[in-house]
Amino acid sequence: MPLLEIRNVTKRFDNFTAVDNISLSIKAGEFFTLLGPSGCGKTTLLRMIAGFDAPDAGQILLDGEDIIGMPPEKRPIHTVFQSYALFPHMTVAGNIAFPLKMAGKTANQIKISVNEALENVHLSKFANRYPHELSGGQKQRVAFARGLINRPRLLLLDEPLGALDEKLRQDMQMELINLQKEVGVTFIFITHSQNEALALSHRIAVMNQGAVEQIDEPSKIYSCPANRFVANFVGKINLMNAQVLEATASHLTLKVDGLGTVTVPGKDDVKVNDEGVMAIRPEQVKIAHYAENERPAPYCIGKVQDFLYIGDVTTYIIALDNGVHLEALLPNSTPGLAKLFEINDTVAVNWLPDSAQFLKN
Amino acid sequence: MEVNKLPDSTSNFTKANCFNKWLIGGPPFLFLLIFFAAPSLIMFFTSFRFPGEFGGLAPISPAMDGSSAEYGLTLETYEFLFSDILYAEIFLKTFAIAAVTTLICLIMAYPLALLIARSQKRFRNLMIMLVILPFASNFLIRIYAWMIILGPESVLSHFVNAILGVFGFAPVTLLFSTFAVLIGMVYVHLPFMILPLYTNLEKHDPVLLDAAQDLGANRWQRFWLITWPQSLPGVFAGAALVFIPVLGMFAVPDILGGTGDILIGNLIKDQFLGTRDWPFGSTLSIILTLLVLLIAWLATWLARPSVRQNS
Numbered sequence: 001m002p003l004l005e006i007r008n009v010t011k012r013f014d015n016f017t018a019v020d021n022i023s024l025s026i027k028a029g030e031f032f033t034l035l036g037p038s039g040c041g042k043t044t045l046l047r048m049i050a051g052f053d054a055p056d057a058g059q060i061l062l063d064g065e066d067i068i069g070m071p072p073e074k075r076p077i078h079t080v081f082q083s084y085a086l087f088p089h090m091t092v093a094g095n096i097a098f099p100l101k102m103a104g105k106t107a108n109q110i111k112i113s114v115n116e117a118l119e120n121v122h123l124s125k126f127a128n129r130y131p132h133e134l135s136g137g138q139k140q141r142v143a144f145a146r147g148l149i150n151r152p153r154l155l156l157l158d159e160p161l162g163a164l165d166e167k168l169r170q171d172m173q174m175e176l177i178n179l180q181k182e183v184g185v186t187f188i189f190i191t192h193s194q195n196e197a198l199a200l201s202h203r204i205a206v207m208n209q210g211a212v213e214q215i216d217e218p219s220k221i222y223s224c225p226a227n228r229f230v231a232n233f234v235g236k237i238n239l240m241n242a243q244v245l246e247a248t249a250s251h252l253t254l255k256v257d258g259l260g261t262v263t264v265p266g267k268d269d270v271k272v273n274d275e276g277v278m279a280i281r282p283e284q285v286k287i288a289h290y291a292e293n294e295r296p297a298p299y300c301i302g303k304v305q306d307f308l309y310i311g312d313v314t315t316y317i318i319a320l321d322n323g324v325h326l327e328a329l330l331p332n333s334t335p336g337l338a339k340l341f342e343i344n345d346t347v348a349v350n351w352l353p354d355s356a357q358f359l360k361n
Numbered sequence: 362m363e364v365n366k367l368p369d370s371t372s373n374f375t376k377a378n379c380f381n382k383w384l385i386g387g388p389p390f391l392f393l394l395i396f397f398a399a400p401s402l403i404m405f406f407t408s409f410r411f412p413g414e415f416g417g418l419a420p421i422s423p424a425m426d427g428s429s430a431e432y433g434l435t436l437e438t439y440e441f442l443f444s445d446i447l448y449a450e451i452f453l454k455t456f457a458i459a460a461v462t463t464l465i466c467l468i469m470a471y472p473l474a475l476l477i478a479r480s481q482k483r484f485r486n487l488m489i490m491l492v493i494l495p496f497a498s499n500f501l502i503r504i505y506a507w508m509i510i511l512g513p514e515s516v517l518s519h520f521v522n523a524i525l526g527v528f529g530f531a532p533v534t535l536l537f538s539t540f541a542v543l544i545g546m547v548y549v550h551l552p553f554m555i556l557p558l559y560t561n562l563e564k565h566d567p568v569l570l571d572a573a574q575d576l577g578a579n580r581w582q583r584f585w586l587i588t589w590p591q592s593l594p595g596v597f598a599g600a601a602l603v604f605i606p607v608l609g610m611f612a613v614p615d616i617l618g619g620t621g622d623i624l625i626g627n628l629i630k631d632q633f634l635g636t637r638d639w640p641f642g643s644t645l646s647i648i649l650t651l652l653v654l655l656i657a658w659l660a661t662w663l664a665r666p667s668v669r670q671n672s
Contacts, residue, residue, distance in 0.1 A: 050575055072574045085572035089590045098586075102577030146576070 001064055003028040003186055004049070004154060009058030011044055018044040019055070020210035026154075026188065031180050033189045035197040036207035037233065042190050045207075046156050049188065050079050062153065073102070078152040082159045084143040086131040092142050093118065093127040099150045117145045120182070137168050144176070148183055157189045161196060173199055194234045198222060206230050222281075228359050231279050236315075238285065238326050242278040242358060247271060252358050254278055258322035259300055264356045276360040282315060282329035284355035287347045299350040302326065304341045314339050318349055401650075408643035409434045416637030438644040448628075448645075452652070455624040458539070459607040462546040466554040466603050467596065469547070474558035474595075475588075478565070485563070492555050500549065504616050507545055511535040511617070537619040545613040550606065554599040561595025562588070597660060605653055625649055 002025035051072035121141040214226040225231035246253035302318040411419035611626030632642030
């Protein structure tokens with residue numbers, strides 16, 4: 001039995017449908033992420049799981065029991081809020097002790113648990129500080145410790161890393177993964193950052209306009225996006241309009257605008273004459289100086305129009321002869337070399353047949 | 362030489378800055394110095410002098426009969442104040458009235474301030490305006506209005522006595538009683554409690570209440586553990602704005618109180634305008650001021666962060 005089951009849940013605000021007939025099930029111990037752009041309904045869904053909002057239709061089952069109508073304070077579900085929501089008039093220790101006090105634990109039990117929790121998040125020295133005396137990362141840790149202290153069945157995290165700077169965010173991601181492994185509490189994590197979702201989660205539900213577009217493991221979400229929205233939202237991708245000329249179980253032959261005929265791996269539910277896009281990730285696109293190229297198909301020729309130096313990698317924007325633009329991403333593994341190609345270099349572009357795919361419109 | 366220019370220009374800048382500060386802050390400072398600090402000092406010295414035979418002060422010269430100090434200074438008024446239990450009782454009653462008024466104001470103002478702070482933004486200013494509206498009419502007129510409301514022929518009086526009559530109690534007069542004084546005091550000072558409370562409560566982050574509820578706190582726990590402790594600065598500010606003015610108030614007990622409802626304010630006023638014993642009036646004022654300062658200090662000490670943290 002899944003730990004949490006969401007069945008056909010719908011929530012409307014006036015004329016706006018924030019959550020549209022969503023069904024999900026989350027296993028115990030899972031790190032599950034709701035990923036989507038702002039306004040996609042992920043926060044509304046989270047608030048319904050926490051109990052702050054009631055769905056207009058559908059069921060929310062925890063351990064098989066419907067919890068709709070149960071007030072938030074009665075649910076064994078805690079939330080880490082985006083702004084941390086630490087109590088400003090309580091010390092770090094007081095904040096972490098709060099859920100235990102509400103659960104009616106004795107002073108002695110509370111003391112032991114709080115000390116242990118403080119050690120887990122490396123904040124023992126800060127027990128008597130007030131939230132305004134802490135850095136962003138420390139506040140974040142207090143919020144995690146407070147949410148986890150009495151081992152809820154489910155911890156909801158509402159973009160908890162959003163307010164941190166890039167470096168700290170990466171450190172906190174590692175800490176969060178370890179913390180979840182250690183305590184074994186099921187996490188539902190909300191984010192609009194695809195990197196965060198891919199790095200942290202066991203499974204990801206990509207949401208758009210109140211509906212779930214795809215639920216899968218991070219690698220599947222990235223490499224086999226279910227549709228154009230997922231492909232575009234998660235990571236960078238080159239999309240080129242295409243039409244199916246020939247469809248077999250093993251491969252599809254596409255007529256791609258500007259490229260001619262291209263073969264991509266086969267897919268179920270795709271028929272001849274279907275319209276859609278051919279999708280390929282920039283890091284799957286190989287480019288080489290034209291003269292040296294061996295020309296394995298599929299290939300085409302283009303000019304380097306621009307490049308974007310990120311540090312570890314460089315993205316090249318290639319203008320194909322027919323005006324289509326492609327992005328290719330290459331690692332900067334050669335010491336002292338920021339880019340392998342100059343603007344206006346003529347390059348040959350190709351990719352392995354398996355790395356491109358067809359997505360229906 | 363060029364090096365020397367830098368510190369010079371900086372000090373010019375600070376000097377100009379300093380001058381600007383005094384230009385803005387100077388006039389009110391001067392005003393307070395002349396009309397508050399100086400009179401207080403005069404009062405302080407007055408309290409050590411002898412009253413004049415026809416009011417005012419006796420001249421500072423050695424007393425003719427040699428009964429007092431050489432320069433006409435004395436501690437007589439202080440001796441007098443501390444030797445008669447009557448004055449201690451009046452002080453005590455005044456502080457009791459002030460404390461009860463503050464408490465009633467707090468109990469009445471808190472829910473209202475909370476209601477205003479949690480209503481939609483566009484209604485808040487309107488409601489705050491309604492709270493301040495009574496200030497638009499004269500304070501004394503509003504107190505006299507209470508004379509009519511509480512008077513023996515008033516609807517309220519008849520109503521209260523009708524109910525009391527059913528239970529066999531003798532009819533009571535509402536006016537000219539400690540009860541009437543309390544009503545007047547609460548009525549006058551209520552806005553001074555509402556405003557600082559509202560200012561505080563309005564700043565509370567609503568997500569904290571969500572967080573508390575999420576972590577298992579019910580309605581009462583959310584109020585007493587989250588809202589109330591955060592509102593304490595507002596509570597203290599409101600309490601000070603009610604408690605201290607009530608201590609010096611003489612108009613309300615004069616108009617609404619009975620013969621037994623003399624408070625320090627009345628006593629002090631009488632020394633200056635009735636009995637014309639300026640030194641004793643000054644002594645009463647000095648003692649009252651010291652007591653208020655003591656209470657203020659005690660409150661600050663009790664409200665210091667380390668105490669709240671332990672509780």
